[in-house]
Amino acid sequence: MSKTPQAITCKAAICWGIGKVMVEEIVVDPPKATEVRVKMLCASICHTDITSIQGFPHTNFPMALGHEGVGVIESVGDQVTNLKEGDLVIPTYLGECQECQNCVSEETNMCATYPVRWTGLLPDNTSRMSVRGETLYHVLSCATWSEYTVSDANYVLKVEPTIDHAHASFISCGFSTGFGAAWKEAKVKNGSTVAVFGLGAVGLGAVSGAKMYGATRIIGIDTNEKKREKGEAFGMTDFINPSDSDKSASELVKELTDGMGVDYSIECTGVSTLLTESLEATKVGTGKAILIGVGTEHTLPLGLFAILLGRTLKGSVFGGLKAISDLSIVVDKCHKKEFPLQELFTHEVTLADINKAFELVKQPNCVKVVINMS
Template sequence: MSRSKEVITCKAAICWGVGKAATVEEIQVEPPKATEVRVKMLCSSVCHTDISSLQGFPHNQFPLALGHEGIGVVESVGDEITNLKEGDLIIPTYIGECEECENCVSGKTNLCLTHPVRLNGLMPDNTSRLSVRGQTLYHVLSCATWSEYVVVDVNYLLKVDPTTNLAHASFISCGFSTGYGACWKEAAVETGSTVAVFGLGAVGLGAISAAKMMGASKIIGVDRNEMKKEKGEAFGMTHFINTNVSDKSASDLVKELTGMGVDYCIECTGVASMFTESVEATKMGTGKTIAVGIAAELVVPFGLLAIVFGRTLKGSVFGGIKAKSDLSIIAHKCQKQEFPLEELFTHEVPLVDINKAFELLKQLDCVKVVIKM
């Protein structure tokens, strides 16, 4: 019997305040409203932003239903939904794409004005479909993927092929696609150009994959974990720099390999000191750096001379990927197994052991932790 009009009680990972450990508790999930979809989550994964959310980023609203990467199946739809049905496999996204607003038609940005990034932890009508112990539950961005069920506005969902690998689809819902898009959409890397990628987590490996796809002649991975060398090479990296084994700066080490620096640098670490280094690693006058890593400190020191000498630093959300037109292309490549995404899958934990995921992320061999729902 359909439960489309019923409140569902299920388990979810939540946090009750800044710095507090996550707990797995029973929550209530309301039916979807007219333009909403209730989703049964099948697979989720952990991104660095999930760690930041425990510290009050991107908002300070608690209690907080955690998670933003994942894939699920449609459980029920609102009365006005015509493009999705029960049983469809979908990826929740944290940006929308109306294809009509000034930003969407400009071709200059993926940040839709009609369906913007949700930074207050609520649905577009500024309410929530989630509650715990009678209290409103907020989510990190457009939804909460570390929950057995969640309600998402239809404009933040992408339907994918039912044969898609669930874990791999979870990876492209944020991290991998962010890096991939940074090279593909934001930097628009040209054939024969040179690229440096700072930080070889899932985001950085996505950037390397796109650099290879775009025909870069030299793809330099920069990390302080020697174990990332093998991962980088699996995605197309041609050179590796371990910053832990040299007293020289990361930018100087990149220049030793290239002479004048790279054409493009993708900064994925979010480490404050690396912002200046990533810009200085590019060519004077023409170098371009795309910053996708979120720093622990939202205000960071920056060396002005790095920019004064003609280089460009550009910020990016979701790597410039549009939620429908671009992510669908990546999803198709994922379904056709065009990326070695199995290289990202290093650990798995059940939802009830969610705090173990945060411990696993500290291990040198950890890239992505999959949460089994």
């Protein structure tokens, strides 16, 4: 008979307020009936982690940081039947019940039963994590920059134990969001043209998705010249650095496409002024722009004529990927090394050096910072 799980004392990266991050000793309680407690093995930094310490998506502090990562289940609640101790899992911030109206639809990944947790709490509106007697909030539905974390079992995906841990972390959010935007949201067609604004991990995922689904011209746009080589590694055919020209990014895209613009554009930066640019870069009448970049602004400017002339703008969470059925496909492709994910791995830190990671992400040659949790 297995022993009853007890509270665990461990280390985690905690944000006490805007910009105030410290590694603290915390307490992680045992999982409740439908939950699992996970020993994190590897985590990584996504742009949303940067915005979270700036107050987006919420300002519930103290906050246990991190939402990308992979770990092994340490204990399970007594109602969990599809997972067991020792399983390697990816925490997700969106679930998939496979039964609600949205899940059975082919139109959206926004599960109504297990939605995005904007409050930073588990589905029962409580937390299993505390620091100095205070409740700890998550960024979304989990906290991966912690040696141990608790998540509802419906927000984790079991993966093959032989998968590369860093690569599994990359596809837990950033890369998969971009890949999904090309695959599930834009629905890139064979022979089409695609523009990708921003060549971080999300943008490189979008480039990879566009290539995999048959785009013949993939234009990457970034002000960082060092991203040219990374983009080409994932399938980019053309590179635009807007800082090299007095023209707008959309004008430069049109110059490469006989004045027409592209079939699809994918905005990955979260820079508000690029929303209109991403639309203007697409074809009049049929162009489709996917917005996946997240900044801290809640109201975005949009040029009237950019969308009035028949273009489509679509917002997206997690690139339109369903957290079980679609993410499992991405995991399989990752396991088969169909993506050059090693190109994303540029820096590594320990949990104790988490504040160093925030400096590393500012460096021009940085794509992903891996946090070694072991």
